[in-house]
Amino acid sequence: MSETESKKPGYAEIASHFRKLIADGTLAPGDEMPSMRDVCEEFNVAITTANRAFRTLKEEGLTVVRPGRKTLVADQPRVAATASARLKRIARTGKPYAPNERSVDHTAQLRSMADPMLAQLLNVELHDEIVLRTRTFVRDGKRTVFAVSCIHMRAIIDVPELLSPEPFGQFWQEVYTARTGKVVTKSPERRGARLALDHELEALGVDVPAGTPVPVLVLVNTFSDEDGPIEVWEDVYAPGLWQVDTE
Known part of the structure; x- marks a missing residue:
């Protein structure tokens, strides 16, 4: 096998390439995807x-x-x-949001850490005080993700703006790194x-009778610096949504 052949991308890499273009808005809803012939030539x-790459994106x-038409970027993918x-x-x-996306209902407050799992990840004791920031992502008019940030109290020494519910103009951790190194x-x-939980359903606009069990997908990310964990994200996805990474 030649060196050129060994470097050919697989279907997963091609699918990842187009996921990024769709996520960034380079390929917008309704846009035509390149033809199979063009993809074969490009890659x-x-x-x-x-x-197979195109079938993955469709799935x-x-x-x-569309019958008789080329493959299109979905108008409102779930x-x-x-x-x-x-x-x-x-x-x-450099864009904080995907195309047709925004965030609403921003909150910021000092709260007692009540979740044992999140307390362990943030390396604090249960009921220790933390900075709690929340917001809800909305895309194409639909609430998609209720996002919770649990931030260690030491962060507000250098970034006191964390106590304001106003969104940062950039990722707050970049501000923290710039100020602390x-x-x-x-x-x-x-x-x-x-x-x-009830407040999560309310934030996502899910209207169901009280006590109705609603399963949701949850993603958790932990961020640390040289002194240990500094932030834990918990993202709760609206029912009926699924998630794909861009890699």
């Missing part, structure tokens, strides 16, 4: 590889095939980005499922 792959709800994907998009584009790193994303 120097066989038609079977290109076809993920990112594209749709897909919400993972926290990791959001961070990667921000790093690539401490680099923040992220642990691998944890994924699971549980029943939604």
